Amino acid sequence: MAIRTIRTEGDEILRKKCKEVTELTPRIQTLIEDMIETMYRANGVGLAAPQVGILRRVVVIDVTDGKEPIVLINPVILETSGEQTGGEGCLSIPGKTATVTRPNYVRVLAYDEKMQQREVEGTELLARAICHECDHLEGKLYVDIAESPIMDTDVYYAEQEEE
Ligand code: NI
Numbered sequence: 001m002a003i004r005t006i007r008t009e010g011d012e013i014l015r016k017k018c019k020e021v022t023e024l025t026p027r028i029q030t031l032i033e034d035m036i037e038t039m040y041r042a043n044g045v046g047l048a049a050p051q052v053g054i055l056r057r058v059v060v061i062d063v064t065d066g067k068e069p070i071v072l073i074n075p076v077i078l079e080t081s082g083e084q085t086g087g088e089g090c091l092s093i094p095g096k097t098a099t100v101t102r103p104n105y106v107r108v109l110a111y112d113e114k115m116q117q118r119e120v121e122g123t124e125l126l127a128r129a130i131c132h133e134c135d136h137l138e139g140k141l142y143v144d145i146a147e148s149p150i151m152d153t154d155v156y157y158a159e160q161e162e163e
Helices: 026-041 122-138 153-162
Strands: 046-048 058-061 070-081 084-088 095-101 105-111 117-123
Touching: 026 046, 026 058, 026 070, 046 070, 046 105, 046 122, 058 122, 070 122, 095 153, 105 122, 105 153, 117 122
Parallel strands: none
Antiparallel strands: 046 058, 058 070, 070 105, 084 095, 105 117
């Protein structure tokens, strides 16, 4: 496994639409392993392939502190419900955060790391992460739909505490 370089905002690759994975090749398997390692190293809860410069529909997520990484290949959101409004960040926009409203529940159809099709359900942070990472596959970033100014993370948390 290897740590890959995370592309940051301004890199055109983050704005491109990703292609479906049709076959689980050794190259895709290595990509998945590297993405998980890169996400953990960066203390992120999710990472999408374009963030490491690969225009494929592959996402990794872990909202459990390293216990349960989820791999979503060719994810399709089947159902959403409810709403949550809160702070969101992105490893491609380091040190920044803004307020984003997302569904509070998401059900997604995807292939896992063995190319087995499965459905994954998530609420709260997991639902937010699924939506955020699926957006990356379309070339979308959270700043496109942010409802507050994009702030430095330390400023944001200071303002939250004042409320
Ligand atoms: Ni992101």
